[in-house]
Amino acid sequence: MHAFTGERGYGHGPGGWWRGGPFGPPGAAVPWRSSLGVAVVQLVGTGFAAHRQPGRTDLGPGLYALLLAGPALLLLRHRHPRLTVLGTSAVALGYLAAGGPAGPVFLSVVVACVAAVAAGQRVAAWCAVGGLWAGWLLIAHWLYRWLPPPGDRAAGWGQEVAVAAWAAAVLAAAELVRVRRERWARERAERAAAVQRRADEERLRIARELHDVLAHSISVINVQAGVGLALLDQDPEQARTALTTIKAASKEALGEVRQVLDTLRASGAAPRQPAPGLDRLPELTEQAAGAGLAVEVATDGVRAALPPGTDLAAFRIVQEALTNIVRHSGSRTARVRLSYAPDELELRVDDDGPATSDDTADGATGGGNGLVGMRERAAALGGTVEAGPRPDGGFRVHARIPLKVTPAATALPAPPAANEETP
Incomplete structure (x- = not known):
């Protein structure tokens, strides 16, 4: 064989x-x-x-x-x-x-x-x-x-x-x-994991945008509605001013929400309007003034053009910080300081407090995501956000955003304390 x-x-x-x-x-x-x-x-x-x-x-x-x-x-x-x-x-x-x-x-x-x-x-x-x-x-x-x-x-x-x-x-x-x-x-x-991760990141980005837009505008509308109701019989002109502020704030909110939703309806299409940035800070302070909050803005260093992502994140952080003051602070004055350095943008928003006790009555349950969104925006650019009471009273939001974008941190930001959250 x-x-x-x-x-x-x-x-x-x-x-x-x-x-x-x-x-x-x-x-x-x-x-x-x-x-x-x-x-x-x-x-x-x-x-x-x-x-x-x-x-x-x-x-x-x-x-x-x-x-x-x-x-x-x-x-x-x-x-x-x-x-x-x-x-x-x-x-x-x-x-x-x-x-x-x-x-x-x-x-x-x-x-x-x-x-x-x-x-x-x-x-x-x-x-x-x-x-x-x-x-x-x-x-x-x-x-x-x-x-x-x-x-x-x-x-x-x-x-x-x-x-x-x-x-x-x-x-x-x-x-x-x-x-x-x-x-x-x-x-x-x-x-498949990369596709899912991109989808999750996009969903979180849209959620942050909607939260920042709606939280700020609705807070202004809520305050002005209270003013209008209180002064409707005693001071009709002041009530008319409050209603005008409500109309302007709601119109702006609808425009920004429509811009976010348009990006969902037409995949890959560019936004019809540019994303907001620090150049719209005067509009933000004007809206806050309509809600009874005087905002003082100071700038250190030479102001430089920011990358679009950094500019948007800085604007949203300031917007969210002012929204917190309108809703949760008894102070009627806020101070915003922008410090430009060659490699970093530093933001600081202060108010003198004290914290109000009517959050529950207004519907705030302490389960919001405002400060979480701030930290996520900064972390996505390699920066940090610290928020908490000041030693001398009041509250401070302090953000540092590098101007040279670094990879996002792998760990999620720490959850904020209950007294730091916004709805």
């Missing part, structure tokens, strides 16, 4: 068959096309090889059944990879024991082995190939005396090196497929 290589021709490898993609994940559709292709190759290839091997057992119903049994088992390789690789190895070993002509009978074993390793059944694949090799050694060097064809002789031990190399090549190909599938799966997961 002869080895896999040489006369019997069992060393003919898959020849790139596995690159056709017949190894799907468990639970995939039945791979009948690739299994049919394996059956055709085994039948036709073995038929041609039989004409050149007159000393071997003639192909009959039994050998044809073994040649078809391997491809039939391949139909199960996606759902039962372990059973398939063990079964095809047993079928190939039976073909060897029957003394059939040399040919591509091991193609089924190769396909099943690669599919099993790719599906994570590495132990089963290694055991199947190792068992087939051990069986071949028994048949080629001992059992050949009692197996067909009559008069066969033992195979040379030197040929077993080629057999071992063939088995190692099959297992190496299977491991290569497994590594590539794992890499592709990891890349798909990373891409």
Whole structure:
């Protein structure tokens, strides 16, 4: 009896068959096309090889059944990879024991082995190939005396090196497929995570924008509505002024909300209006004045043009700080200081307090996100926001934003204390 290589021709490898993609994940559709292709190759290839091997057992119903049994088992390789690789190895070993002509009978074993390793059944694949090799050694060097064809002789031990190399090549190909599938799966997961992360970041950005716009404008409207109700009978002119402020604040809020929503309706379209920045600080102080809060603005250093993201973040931080004062402080005066440095913008918003006690009556429950939004905006640009009571009384918001944008901090900002939150 002869080895896999040489006369019997069992060393003919898959020849790139596995690159056709017949190894799907468990639970995939039945791979009948690739299994049919394996059956055709085994039948036709073995038929041609039989004409050149007159000393071997003639192909009959039994050998044809073994040649078809391997491809039939391949139909199960996606759902039962372990059973398939063990079964095809047993079928190939039976073909060897029957003394059939040399040919591509091991193609089924190769396909099943690669599919099993790719599906994570590495132990089963290694055991199947190792068992087939051990069986071949028994048949080629001992059992050949009692197996067909009559008069066969033992195979040379030197040929077993080629057999071992063939088995190692099959297992190496299977491991290569497994590594590539794992890499592709990891890349798909990373891409999906990146898409989800961008969606989450965009959702948080829109939530912050809406919060900052609505919290400020509605706070002004709330204060002016109270003034208008109190003075409606006593001072109609002052009540008219309050209503005018309400109208202006609501109009501006509607415009900014519409701008945010337009970016959602038309994906990829540029905003119709530029994002607000510190150049709109006079409008912000005017609105605060309409709510009864006098704002003093001071600037240190040479004012320079800011990157759009930094300009927007600085404006929103000042806006949110003034909104906090209007809603939660008894002070009617606020001080805003902007300090420009070559590499940093520093913001400081102070009020003298004290904190009001009517937050609950106004609907504030202490569960707001105002200071959380400030910290997130600053952290996204590599900056920080500190907020809390001053030692001499009152409240201070202190922000530092680098002008050279750095990667966002990986950790989320610490949650604010209950007395720092805005609704």
